[in-house]
Amino acid sequence: MKLAKLIAVLIGAGVIAGAAQAQESGTLKKIKDSGSITLGVRDSSIPFSYLDDKQSYQGYSIDLCLKAVTALQKHLGLTQLNVKLNPVTSATRIPLMANGTIDLECGSTTNNIERQKQVAFAPTTFVSGNRLLAKKSANVSSLNDLKGKTLVSTAGTTSMRQITGLNTERNLGLNILSAKDHAEAFLMVETGRAVAFLMDDILLASLAANSKSPADYSITKDALELEPYGIMMRRDDPAFKKVVDDAIVAVFKSGDINRIYAKWFQSPIPPKGVNLNWPMNDQLKKVIASPTDSGDPAAYK
Amino acid sequence: MNYNWNWGIFWERSPDAIGTYMDTLLAGLYWTLATALIAWVMALILGAIIGTIRTMPHKWAVRLANGYVELFRNIPLLVQMFLWFFVMPELVPTAIGDWLKQLPNAPFVTAVICLGFFTSSRVAVQVSAGINALPRGQKMAGTALGLTLPQTYRYVLLPMAFRIVIPPLTSEFLNIIKNSAVALTIGLMELTARARSMQEFSFQVFEAFTAATIIYILVNIVVVNLMRFIEKKVAVPGYITSGTGGK
Numbered sequence: 001m002k003l004a005k006l007i008a009v010l011i012g013a014g015v016i017a018g019a020a021q022a023q024e025s026g027t028l029k030k031i032k033d034s035g036s037i038t039l040g041v042r043d044s045s046i047p048f049s050y051l052d053d054k055q056s057y058q059g060y061s062i063d064l065c066l067k068a069v070t071a072l073q074k075h076l077g078l079t080q081l082n083v084k085l086n087p088v089t090s091a092t093r094i095p096l097m098a099n100g101t102i103d104l105e106c107g108s109t110t111n112n113i114e115r116q117k118q119v120a121f122a123p124t125t126f127v128s129g130n131r132l133l134a135k136k137s138a139n140v141s142s143l144n145d146l147k148g149k150t151l152v153s154t155a156g157t158t159s160m161r162q163i164t165g166l167n168t169e170r171n172l173g174l175n176i177l178s179a180k181d182h183a184e185a186f187l188m189v190e191t192g193r194a195v196a197f198l199m200d201d202i203l204l205a206s207l208a209a210n211s212k213s214p215a216d217y218s219i220t221k222d223a224l225e226l227e228p229y230g231i232m233m234r235r236d237d238p239a240f241k242k243v244v245d246d247a248i249v250a251v252f253k254s255g256d257i258n259r260i261y262a263k264w265f266q267s268p269i270p271p272k273g274v275n276l277n278w279p280m281n282d283q284l285k286k287v288i289a290s291p292t293d294s295g296d297p298a299a300y301k
Numbered sequence: 302m303n304y305n306w307n308w309g310i311f312w313e314r315s316p317d318a319i320g321t322y323m324d325t326l327l328a329g330l331y332w333t334l335a336t337a338l339i340a341w342v343m344a345l346i347l348g349a350i351i352g353t354i355r356t357m358p359h360k361w362a363v364r365l366a367n368g369y370v371e372l373f374r375n376i377p378l379l380v381q382m383f384l385w386f387f388v389m390p391e392l393v394p395t396a397i398g399d400w401l402k403q404l405p406n407a408p409f410v411t412a413v414i415c416l417g418f419f420t421s422s423r424v425a426v427q428v429s430a431g432i433n434a435l436p437r438g439q440k441m442a443g444t445a446l447g448l449t450l451p452q453t454y455r456y457v458l459l460p461m462a463f464r465i466v467i468p469p470l471t472s473e474f475l476n477i478i479k480n481s482a483v484a485l486t487i488g489l490m491e492l493t494a495r496a497r498s499m500q501e502f503s504f505q506v507f508e509a510f511t512a513a514t515i516i517y518i519l520v521n522i523v524v525v526n527l528m529r530f531i532e533k534k535v536a537v538p539g540y541i542t543s544g545t546g547g548k
Contacts (some may be wrong), residue, residue, distance in 0.1 A: 091497060094506045098304035114316075118305050118504035150403070155485070155494055156501025161316035175405060178488045178498075188488075191387060193402045234303050 036082035040102035053271035060264040065106035071247030105232035121230035123291035127283035129223025152194035329495030343417030348424025373422035412484035431462035471528040
């Protein structure tokens with residue numbers, strides 16, 4: 001009798017311990033054990049994640065990541081959670097995610113199917129489209145206006161891959177330059193090396209707004225493709241992903257998202273106090289109504 | 302480490318419309334080799350001329366050549382690349398500047414010029430070191446035979462000096478191949494740039510850079526062996542022993 005009871009208790013304890021362990025494996029366990037979480041941040045992805053004039057990292061994606069951090073702290077029942085910020089670039093974000101240096105990437109990373117083979121994404125928090133930026137004097141209103149001219153985009157971006165395909169497909173005869181980063185691509189248009197710069201519209205808007213003479217540039221109306229941005233995390237860690245996903249969805253449901261959005265896209269932001277005047281587009285409104293982490297652009301149309 | 306290895310990635314279609322990811326990397330290798338080889342020819346010719354001038358008896362010519370060397374040797378390559386590409390066209394008259402900017406393959410042309418000048422200053426130092434390493438008597442013997450100064454250089458000094466500096470020139474040749482990667486900053490899609498775009502498209506970063514590393518090593522092995530072969534072919538028996546080992 002006593003022995004049976006003891007065995008029952010032991011099994012019970014084992015089940016509970018096992019359950020607790022299952023619940024806190026992977027990233028959750030790592031965060032609980034170390035009492036700290038590391039966010040990957042970008043130096044110049046304005047207004048998503050960047051270094052301001054006071055040398056502190058901030059932005060729309062960082063605000064959203066901090067919501068997830070609060071949810072994680074609550075989920076793990078920690079009284080204190082130390083948040084570390086680790087700068088990443090587009091080249092280092094995957095290795096640093098894979099080797100466990102960063103736990104969440106708070107930048108402006110496009111969620112696509114190719115990338116989902118390597119990492120996971122939280123529900124989409126921004127939808128941009130890629131458009132053309134050109135000097136007003138160049139009169140560019142669509143891709144057809146660029147036939148036989150020079151276009152620049154940033155190396156390794158989804159825009160670059162799309163334009164290379166379109167160039168052959170539609171026989172545009174474009175001379176395509178590839179810049180190492182957005183600032184350099186913009187410089188190519190500024191100095192006349194290229195007629196137009198194809199990139200995500202919000203990045204173009206912030207580059208133009210922060211340039212020497214913002215009034216000189218125009219951005220075309222139609223987007224070539226939609227680009228959903230999401231917070232990036234390690235793959236195959238469903239318990240951790242659920243907490244982060246739920247935190248983002250809660251921000252959507254409570255309407256907090258509107259306040260955070262307005263703070264970064266419709267108000268003056270550091271360092272220069274420029275207002276991007278970027279009202280929320282229909283695609284993002286749709287995602288907020290029914291959150292999704294799909295990497296297929298068609299899901300956002 | 303939580304990483305999804307996929308060595309089959311090289312045979313998957315790359316989104317840049319070239320073919321598979323392997324084709325992408327090979328296209329990059331093509332530009333790396335084209336840039337490095339043309340710049341190397343330019344560096345050898347310029348370097349030989351400037352290096353020779355540095356050992357001549359004319360003081361003002363020596364000063365000019367030294368100035369050239371210090372100018373191109375002391376500015377970081379990355380900065381020089383930026384200056385040639387973005388600053389130089391703004392300094393010349395607008396019409397020439399615009400013409401330069403509209404050149405097809407402007408990044409390639411710029412990269413070759415920049416690497417050529419940068420490396421020529423280093424080659425120049427090696428060539429003059431080679432000439433200075435020769436016994437003084439050789440030059441005197443040349444002039445005593447009735448050769449003019451140019452003839453002494455042409456028939457006596459330079460042939461010997463070049464043999465001496467083949468090992469350091471080999472290193473310089475390897476350097477120019479590796480340095481060509483800097484051209485990715487001005488938009489030349491060479492090997493490193495292709496590896497970077499491969500990791501951006503697929504997020505398979507370790508595979509991309511492993512492949513790039515192996516390709517660079519293979520190319521360098523070819524260069525080292527080629528230079529060793531040249532060194533053996535041109536060796537003067539009993540005079541200069543190989544600096545790269547061998548016998």
